[in-house]
Structures are given as structure tokens and as C-alpha cells.
Amino acid sequence: MSLFEIQNLNKTFYGPPDTQVLFDLSFSIKKGEFVSIMGPSGSGKSTLLHILGFLLDPSDGVFRFDGKEYCEHSEEEIAHVRNKKMGFVFQTFNLLPRQTVYENVSLPLKYSSTPESDWDQRIKSVVELVGLSHRSDFITSKLSGGERQRTAIARALVNKPEVIFADEPTGNLDTKSGDVVMDTLKKLHKEMGHTIILVTHEKETAECAERMLYIKDGQIESDRKIH
Amino acid sequence: MNFKQTVLTALSGLSTHKGRSALTILGIVIGVASIIAVMSLGSGAQQLIVGEISQLGAETVAVIPGDDITDPTAIFADLLTQRDVDALSVRSNVPDRLEISPIVITSGLVSYRGESYRPGFIIGADAEFFAETFGMYASDGASFTKSDIQAGNRVVMIGRKVKNELFGDSDAIGESIMIRDSRFRVVGVSPAIGQRAMFDIDELVLVPYTSAQTYLVGGSGFHRIIIKADSPDHVNRMAVDIENTLRDVRNLRPDDSANFSVVTQQGLIDQISTIVGILTAFLVSVVAISLVVGGIGIMNIMLVSVTERTKEIGLRKALGATRQDILRQFLMEAVILTVAGGLIGIALGALVAFGASLVLVQVLVTGWEYSFPISSAVIGVGVSATVGLVFGIYPANQASKKSPIEALRYE
Structure with missing residues (x-):
């Protein structure tokens, strides 16, 4: 069953001037898939990821997540989906810099209905999963780029989401740290069965996925299996 | 959340x-x-x-000129008269009355051999009544008497601070002081008492009300009439009697507004x-x-x-x-x-x-x-x-x- 179903989707940023960035996109993503969305800068790949991640409204077309049309979600439900079913990893990490790894990872739990008694165990297990147990009480501004991104991955995982969105997750990292982050994402897909949608402009990074959507000028140029 | x-x-x-x-x-x-x-x-x-105010005692009622005690122009209202006092003194008019005393209040300089002092108030009253109500009694000499009041004698009792300002350590009894332009003989000095019922007793100069009318204020009016009831329980009833009596004396019709105020302690509070x-x-x-x-x-x-x-x-x-x-x-x-x-x-x-x-x-x-x-x-x-x-x-x-x-x- 498809987790995401997209048919004839368009996105226009209304100006002036109005700017259409996505044109008539149609594709679907199954549960458990690892898909990379690749394309040059300005191609609309991040915009597509934001629409898939319920962070941005599509202008028209069909967009279903888990069988339910996006427009049928209330504002509360959209927030709930982002909180419970999706995890986000951004290029710029987007951590609260004066808070610890532990506090940053706990953030999504505060907006969920998970009982507070379960928080500690959940946080510790995801921090351990990304290999940051020894840094748990560190202020995130004191961490290296790779450690910050792994903190962001732990935060994305803490609510046990169905899908993880990674927007240029290695864009701000050196090669070695980037490899660690990509290994973590691959592990989450292979061993834990998470659906992962990765946006990147780097071919090598995109090829870590099992399927690649190539976007250029807001249109899908190719949609192919890699592995 | x-x-x-x-x-x-x-x-x-x-x-x-x-x-x-x-x-x-x-x-x-x-x-x-x-x-x-x-x-x-x-x-x-x-x-x-x-x-x-509470120090005055719950059984005390004051009659004040003017129909509103909060009205600053009340000081220009017609003063209370001897007729008012006489009418209120008739037992049948105010059966609950225990005592009655008119009061004249003024201010001004007092002096003794070149030493001048402005006391808090110069009060014309009955010394005995004043002692009971405000606690001003003489520790040196004696209070003036009812016969001093009747005769309008120029005698005075002074508070401790007034005495100290004018006489220092010297004895004041029997000496004459000038109150405004009139000479009065000091008959009594009160001890240091301090604040009692809105008056700093140490800063008071007390003379017979008749002398105050004649020598200090001029005319025959009073600024207050203080009446004590025989019991705090009868105060409200007495206030009504006072009001009715004064309306009669002043020939006020029922729809005329009163040109005086009857103030009980509770009302004042x-x-x-x-x-x-x-x-x-x-x-x-x-x-x-x-x-x-x-x-x-x-x-x-x-x-x-x-x-x-x-x-x-x-x-x-x-x-x-x-x-x-x-x-x-x-x-x-x-x-x-x-x-x-x-x-x-x-x-x-x-x-x-x-x-x-x-x-x-x-x-x-x-x-x-x-x-x-x-x-x-x-x-x-x-x-x-x-x-x-x-x-x-x-x-x-x-x-x-x-x-x-x-x-x-x-x-």
C-alpha cells in the first residue's frame, strides 16, 4: 500500500510575482521505501519534501498520506501527523542551541500524548541508537556538526515516526561525518524498516537510497530503482 | 502540550x-x-x-454647621447658636442626653514675653467635658471651672508643648500669655499626652468657650456641639432627637434640607x-x-x-x-x-x-x-x-x- 500518493500536484508561491515551482507531479511512495529526491539547486526538491512533510500546502492536485487526502486534515490533525508520523532532519540541524542533547531530543514528546513516564527510556534509547549516549548532557552548541546532525536524527526518531524526511542532511558536514549520518539513515531503513525520504543534490548521497526521483525545473525527469 | x-x-x-x-x-x-x-x-x-475618631467614644455625637461635613464650603455655613445649645439641653427634647458641650475652634499666635508660638488649635470649651472626652487634664495647676465659663474669664489651660515653647523650664501657672491680642492667665498645664482623637493635646490651648467667643472669634456662634448619650445603644435614637429638635428651633419645614449635620462616630468613621x-x-x-x-x-x-x-x-x-x-x-x-x-x-x-x-x-x-x-x-x-x-x-x-x-x- 502506498504511504504517499501524488497525482498532478502543482505548487505556486503567490507573489507578486506568482512563481510556480512544481508542475504536474505524479508518483507514489510505499511504506518502508528509501527514496532520494535529487536535482540541481532551485529545482523544487525541497519544496516537494516540505509538501510531503505537511510543512507546506500544495496549490492543487491530489496528495494523499496514509490513504487520507491532505485537505481533509484539520490544522490540529496536521500538527498531529507531523508530530507522530513524521520525523525531520534538516541541513542546518535546527536544534535549540542552549539546550542539551537530551532536552532537544525530548522536544517532540512534549507535543505528543506519550506518557511522561515513558519519555526517559525513549530518549535514552534513540540517543544510544545514534551513538550519543556520552554526549547526552552536552549543550548542542558545543557539539561537532556530525554530532548535531545525529542529535537531530535522534529527535526525529523519538516519537517512532513512520517516515523520516532528511533535507540535505550531509550538506553542512565534512565527508567523514556525512558518512556516519548516511550510515545511520541506512541502518534505520534496513534494520528498523523506516520510510526515508532524502533530498540531496549530491549523486553519491542520493545513491544510498533504493529509489531516486530526479527533479529538474519542478518536473520529474526520472524515477528509477537504484538497488 | x-x-x-x-x-x-x-x-x-x-x-x-x-x-x-x-x-x-x-x-x-x-x-x-x-x-x-x-x-x-x-x-x-x-x-x-x-x-x-474611635477614641471619642461610641456614645459621642457631634453637631456641625452645614449640611455636608465633606463639603469644604461648610466652614462658611452659619455657626451653631446658643439657642441650639439651649434647645438640646432641654431634657424632654433629647432624653438620652448625658452631657452637652459647645465648642469654638480657632487658631492663631500665642506669646509670652517676646516668645511666640502657633499651637495646633485654640479651643473654646468646657474644660471638664474636654478632660472626659479628649483626656486633657491639668497636671500643673488646675482646669478652669464652670464659673469661669459663666463669667467669661480670660483663663487658659495649655498643652505641654505650648508650655515648653513659651516658658521653657519656668513655671507657667499664674503667668499671663497673649492669645492673639488678648491677655489670658494660665491656670493649668496638661502633661505630655500626645495624639488623642485627632488633636495633639500637647499642642492645644484651651479657654472657656464664652471667652473664646468674646475675645478670639467674635460673635456668639459655636463650631461644634458635642453631646454624649447615656449609652452607646441610644446613640442613633438620640441623633434623631437632636435632628428633630434643631429643625424645630430653626423652623425648618419637612422638605427643607438641614443647614446642620448630626454626626455619630460610626457615621463619621x-x-x-x-x-x-x-x-x-x-x-x-x-x-x-x-x-x-x-x-x-x-x-x-x-x-x-x-x-x-x-x-x-x-x-x-x-x-x-x-x-x-x-x-x-x-x-x-x-x-x-x-x-x-x-x-x-x-x-x-x-x-x-x-x-x-x-x-x-x-x-x-x-x-x-x-x-x-x-x-x-x-x-x-x-x-x-x-x-x-x-x-x-x-x-x-x-x-x-x-x-x-x-x-x-x-x-
Whole structure:
């Protein structure tokens, strides 16, 4: 069953001037898939990821997540989906810099209905999963780029989401740290069965996925299996 | 997000900018402190005045010229007359009357061999009645007598401070002093008594009311007639009798308004409490303007904070925060700031009022007591929380309306 179903989707940023960035996109993503969305800068790949991640409204077309049309979600439900079913990893990490790894990872739990008694165990297990147990009480501004991104991955995982969105997750990292982050994402897909949608402009990074959507000028140029 | 997490998140948000938070609440601290200080001093003043009046005794009733004791023009009203006193002295007119004494009140310089002094008041009264009612008795010499009153003798009893100012350590009894332009012989000096029922006894000069009329005021009017009932339980009944008697004497028709006032102690306490209450409320409302200014300061800083924390807001929304969550978080920050400011303001205001009451006791009024009305603390916290809610809602609403992705892209 498809987790995401997209048919004839368009996105226009209304100006002036109005700017259409996505044109008539149609594709679907199954549960458990690892898909990379690749394309040059300005191609609309991040915009597509934001629409898939319920962070941005599509202008028209069909967009279903888990069988339910996006427009049928209330504002509360959209927030709930982002909180419970999706995890986000951004290029710029987007951590609260004066808070610890532990506090940053706990953030999504505060907006969920998970009982507070379960928080500690959940946080510790995801921090351990990304290999940051020894840094748990560190202020995130004191961490290296790779450690910050792994903190962001732990935060994305803490609510046990169905899908993880990674927007240029290695864009701000050196090669070695980037490899660690990509290994973590691959592990989450292979061993834990998470659906992962990765946006990147780097071919090598995109090829870590099992399927690649190539976007250029807001249109899908190719949609192919890699592995 | 539940209430506890909202509070913790708000506290965490504020603690990252401790210096700014402290400066933000300064306006609220000053505003609330001012309100508390004014209310506390107002309450102290009220207690002092009520205490002073209460010293007269619950059975005392005063007749005053004019129909409104709070009306400043009442001093121009026709004075009370000997006819009034005579009518009220008739037992059948006022059966509950125990004693009656007219009083003349004036002021002016007293002097003795080149030494001049301006006492608090120069009172013309019956010395015996005055001793019973206000506690002014002679420790040196003796009070003047009823025969002095009948004869209109120029005799005087003086308070301890007046004696010290004019005579120093010398004996005053038998000496003559000038009151305005008339010579009076000192027959008695009271000991140091201090404040009693609105008069500083040590600063009084007491002469027979007949002498005061003849030599000091001119004319035959009285400024007060004080009447004591035989029992505090009969005061209200006696007040009605007094009113009816005086209306008869003055030929007032039933629909004519009275040109005199009959004031019981409770009535006086109620009226003065009302006046002090209105004055305090007026001062509090003036001071409250500073709270509005403080509130605008909070709104301003919160708006800056919202702009500064745009990325954080976007992140929280991306991680599942609803509009309500963001609204509540920023509103909670504003309320915590103002309530903290309010609590500090209450402590500061209480401290200022306490310091002021110490100064008042030492310098001005001996009977002043420090008072901290609990209602002022409740009002302080309530008002500051309301200021937080009112002035926090706009910035909080601005924060909650931010689109997550636009906020995340904000640099």
C-alpha cells in the first residue's frame, strides 16, 4: 500500500510575482521505501519534501498520506501527523542551541500524548541508537556538526515516526561525518524498516537510497530503482 | 502540550535571556510596588483616622454647621447658636442626653514675653467635658471651672508643648500669655499626652468657650456641639432627637434640607473611610498608568523575542506544536514575567510602605501603624497577571501564526 500518493500536484508561491515551482507531479511512495529526491539547486526538491512533510500546502492536485487526502486534515490533525508520523532532519540541524542533547531530543514528546513516564527510556534509547549516549548532557552548541546532525536524527526518531524526511542532511558536514549520518539513515531503513525520504543534490548521497526521483525545473525527469 | 510542560517550556525560554527578562519586568515591579505602597499607606491613614475618631467614644455625637461635613464650603455655613445649645439641653427634647458641650475652634499666635508660638488649635470649651472626652487634664495647676465659663474669664489651660515653647523650664501657672491680642492667665498645664482623637493635646490651648467667643472669634456662634448619650445603644435614637429638635428651633419645614449635620462616630468613621478610600483609589488609578506603560514594555520586548525566535517557533511547529501550543507558550512567558514582577513589586511596595511608616512614626504622626492589606497583594498579583495576559496576547498570537517552513527558513 502506498504511504504517499501524488497525482498532478502543482505548487505556486503567490507573489507578486506568482512563481510556480512544481508542475504536474505524479508518483507514489510505499511504506518502508528509501527514496532520494535529487536535482540541481532551485529545482523544487525541497519544496516537494516540505509538501510531503505537511510543512507546506500544495496549490492543487491530489496528495494523499496514509490513504487520507491532505485537505481533509484539520490544522490540529496536521500538527498531529507531523508530530507522530513524521520525523525531520534538516541541513542546518535546527536544534535549540542552549539546550542539551537530551532536552532537544525530548522536544517532540512534549507535543505528543506519550506518557511522561515513558519519555526517559525513549530518549535514552534513540540517543544510544545514534551513538550519543556520552554526549547526552552536552549543550548542542558545543557539539561537532556530525554530532548535531545525529542529535537531530535522534529527535526525529523519538516519537517512532513512520517516515523520516532528511533535507540535505550531509550538506553542512565534512565527508567523514556525512558518512556516519548516511550510515545511520541506512541502518534505520534496513534494520528498523523506516520510510526515508532524502533530498540531496549530491549523486553519491542520493545513491544510498533504493529509489531516486530526479527533479529538474519542478518536473520529474526520472524515477528509477537504484538497488 | 499539557500545562506543566507549557510552564516548563516558558521558564526555559525565559531563562535563556535572564538579563532581558529582568529588565522587562522592571516596569511591572515599579508599578505594582507603587500600588502596594499607596494602598498600604492609605490603609494606615484610614486606621489612624478611624482610631482617632474611635477614641471619642461610641456614645459621642457631634453637631456641625452645614449640611455636608465633606463639603469644604461648610466652614462658611452659619455657626451653631446658643439657642441650639439651649434647645438640646432641654431634657424632654433629647432624653438620652448625658452631657452637652459647645465648642469654638480657632487658631492663631500665642506669646509670652517676646516668645511666640502657633499651637495646633485654640479651643473654646468646657474644660471638664474636654478632660472626659479628649483626656486633657491639668497636671500643673488646675482646669478652669464652670464659673469661669459663666463669667467669661480670660483663663487658659495649655498643652505641654505650648508650655515648653513659651516658658521653657519656668513655671507657667499664674503667668499671663497673649492669645492673639488678648491677655489670658494660665491656670493649668496638661502633661505630655500626645495624639488623642485627632488633636495633639500637647499642642492645644484651651479657654472657656464664652471667652473664646468674646475675645478670639467674635460673635456668639459655636463650631461644634458635642453631646454624649447615656449609652452607646441610644446613640442613633438620640441623633434623631437632636435632628428633630434643631429643625424645630430653626423652623425648618419637612422638605427643607438641614443647614446642620448630626454626626455619630460610626457615621463619621464611615464618611472618612469613604473619603480616604476614594483618595486611595484615585492614587492607585494614577499609579496604575505606570502598569500600562510596563505592559507596553512587555509587549514590545515580547514582539522582539518572537521575531528573534522565529526559527525556534518554526522548529516547534515542524515537530508537532499546534497554534494553541505556541500561543500558550508565549502567553505563559508574558504571564510568568508579569507575575514575577508583581511578586517582587509586592515585596518592594511592602518594604517601601514599612520604611515610610517608620519615618511617619518618627517624624510626623505618633499614632501611625504599618498596615499591609492582603487585598493589595491579591490585587497586585491579579493586576500583573492581567497585564501579562492583555499585553502578551498580541505577540503570542503573532508567534502562533507563523508558518513552520517560512519560520525555519528565516535568517
